Amino acid sequence: MNESGGVLRVRGLCKEHGEGQGLVRAVDEVDLDVPAAQTLAVMGPSGCGKSTLLHLMGGLERPTRGEVRLDGRRIDTLSERALARLRRRSVGFVFQAFHLVEELSAAENVELPALLAGCSPRAARRRAAALLERFGLADRARHLPWQLSGGQRQRVAIARAIANEPLVLLADEPTGNLGTGATLDVLRLFSELRAAGQTLVIVTHDERVASTADRLISMRDGTFVDDTRLAGSNTGRLGGMIGLGD
Amino acid sequence: MQDALLAMLAKEPSHGYGLRMRLRRALGPLGESMNAGQVYVTLARLEKAGLVVGERADGFPDRPDRKVYALTPAGQQRVAAWLAEVNWPKPNLAEFHLKLAAAAAARLADPVELVDAQRRELLRRLGEVQRAVLAEPDGSTAGLLLEGVALRLQADLRWLEACERLWSRTGNEGA
Numbered sequence: 023m024n025e026s027g028g029v030l031r032v033r034g035l036c037k038e039h040g041e042g043q044g045l046v047r048a049v050d051e052v053d054l055d056v057p058a059a060q061t062l063a064v065m066g067p068s069g070c071g072k073s074t075l076l077h078l079m080g081g082l083e084r085p086t087r088g089e090v091r092l093d094g095r096r097i098d099t100l101s102e103r104a105l106a107r108l109r110r111r112s113v114g115f116v117f118q119a120f121h122l123v124e125e126l127s128a129a130e131n132v133e134l135p136a137l138l139a140g141c142s143p144r145a146a147r148r149r150a151a152a153l154l155e156r157f158g159l160a161d162r163a164r165h166l167p168w169q170l171s172g173g174q175r176q177r178v179a180i181a182r183a184i185a186n187e188p189l190v191l192l193a194d195e196p197t198g199n200l201g202t203g204a205t206l207d208v209l210r211l212f213s214e215l216r217a218a219g220q221t222l223v224i225v226t227h228d229e230r231v232a233s234t235a236d237r238l239i240s241m242r243d244g245t246f247v248d249d250t251r252l253a254g255s256n257t258g259r260l261g262g263m264i265g266l267g268d
Numbered sequence: 269m270q271d272a273l274l275a276m277l278a279k280e281p282s283h284g285y286g287l288r289m290r291l292r293r294a295l296g297p298l299g300e301s302m303n304a305g306q307v308y309v310t311l312a313r314l315e316k317a318g319l320v321v322g323e324r325a326d327g328f329p330d331r332p333d334r335k336v337y338a339l340t341p342a343g344q345q346r347v348a349a350w351l352a353e354v355n356w357p358k359p360n361l362a363e364f365h366l367k368l369a370a371a372a373a374a375r376l377a378d379p380v381e382l383v384d385a386q387r388r389e390l391l392r393r394l395g396e397v398q399r400a401v402l403a404e405p406d407g408s409t410a411g412l413l414l415e416g417v418a419l420r421l422q423a424d425l426r427w428l429e430a431c432e433r434l435w436s437r438t439g440n441e442g443a
Contacts, residue, residue, distance in 0.1 A: 202415075206401065206402065207312075213402060217364045227428070229391065230394065230418060233398050234395050234398050234402075248384055248388075252395050268286045
């Protein structure tokens, strides 16, 4: 751990698109610290900059101004090569549209990050098998993505994202394409990852996903308008919510 | 209804008819079914409880029922308590809606902040329900009920989002 105590540390972050009259600040002077093992949800209307923020934090895009530190190390100034390596090893991404390699089986998709990080094929295979087993997908290991349901595909994508034990898992609308049942499966997985100490940032417009996070940030027009702690707040009023008691 | 009327009086003293008109405006077609006498009955109750005082207005000698009502200090306290309350026992949309309208009209509180406080409370509850849902085995009957509670909270949260959009646009000039 580094002296700042945060896995992710963002200062004065700006991302501008266009210029002159058409200048848009997608992310506008944002500061953020995400401590280790925190599950942070970011909500906001489409176009508020939440996905851009996620891309900036994972090194998929470069900021116009400001800095991003991952485990104390500044990543916005890295070379393209160093950034690519960082994305392979230290950051896990999960997307709404899964982004699995369609020609590869579930197991091969999960093996990929380990292979790219220089693992031996045997070690990669072992790791993928263990992850699929843990995610309840052992019997789907040899299936191609199109043979899997949406929920199964997203679970494979999450297995792939954490295959290299990233410092942070960044998820962009991970349940956006899923129905209720599959959403619950993904939430179960996230809560398991959180229990295992995984740092997690989830961009979502699904209140049910956001409500299970430790902390919720609301974004509007590129800035944070609310930062709420949600964790462990059992009100003991479940009965009241269904009209029993009170 | 009692709380909503008290909060409306926080802007300025008013007679029953004026309050009825403001209620009608805030509620739109939903207020059409409101019984005309309801406002007067409620005002009489509030007066008895010492939360408002009614004084005969000058200039209406022919209308002895035209009393102008004003908040007492106890009434003001009750309004403040109502605004700060974030309970949502049975979602009473009209009550919350009127709370926002009254808060904006009397500049008692920023409606957007009231919405935010409510939203945080509902999100905490949704999180609690959601964790309970996740802990239920597949096909559990209790899970079905929890699912219903979660869906309702979700709908409420979406409505609060719409409230926030409107009230952050109109600022304090609404209602």
